[in-house]
Amino acid sequence: MDTLGVVELSSIAAGAELADGMVKVADVELVRAATLCSGRFIIYVAGDREAVETSVNFARAGQKRLTGSFVISHVSPLLTAALKKSEPALRGEALGVVESRFVSIGINAADIAVKKSEVRLLKFVAGQGITGKSFFVLGGDVAAVREAVEAASESLGDKLVEAVVIPNPAEAMARALTGGVR
Template identity: 55%
Template structure:
């Protein structure tokens, strides 16, 4: 699997239909599908780039209202791993937090952020408990975190809510941002 497709439906019922459409349209694997806040439904599919692109286009063309739609070719393994579970962070020179307007835009921006610098992706939170928004956390040396946050800003454009870099963060702040609640 080298590509990730994301569809964020504005309706739960439509999301269920779209997930079915996506897996039937091409040889993709349904990685995750479920509700997020604000009554939206987030779908992740994986596979080769052509299959994922076909699957996402099928969802886009189905006539339902979407909050987000992305095909990420050459998706970072780091993003895939963090979507499953957050790594343990023991020390970091800086931490970056990027807050996004939609769940799907956060995953796409996180992928660009990890590809641009040596900063590590420590966590991605999509939609639940935060009104359908998302955020992700980057760790590393100050320059790498700043570079990754700059990449996220560029990728997000109007979907950016806020992005910050905290040099020499207190360990309690790092723990609060990285651990799963």
């Protein structure tokens, strides 16, 4: 997957209809089309850049329920892996937690973070059970995690809820955030 398109809507019904149109208008893979808390809907499409841009531009054209959309080229493999499954933290590594008001912009911020610094993207949580917000957890040495968290925070602007760096997390806390420690 070279390019990822992310579209977020404030309506489940409009999202279902839009996802159908997005895959019909361009040769893209529908990676995810799902409900989020607070009655929102998220759509991920993947493929080559031109096809993904066509699909996302279709979504942007006249869709009143759109709350966010992004096209991420040369998407980091760390991001695509984290969207599928969490990674355990390593003993002694610093953790960064970045929380966003929306899923779509949170995905973009996570991609920016892992491209900015030598960190691992351990977990990405998209909307369900957290009132439609998103958060992600980064791991690495303290300086790298700080740099990545700062880059993500800057990209989020007023959509940032909170961002923290935990330099030496307790093992129980690392396990709680990422699902494991190794």
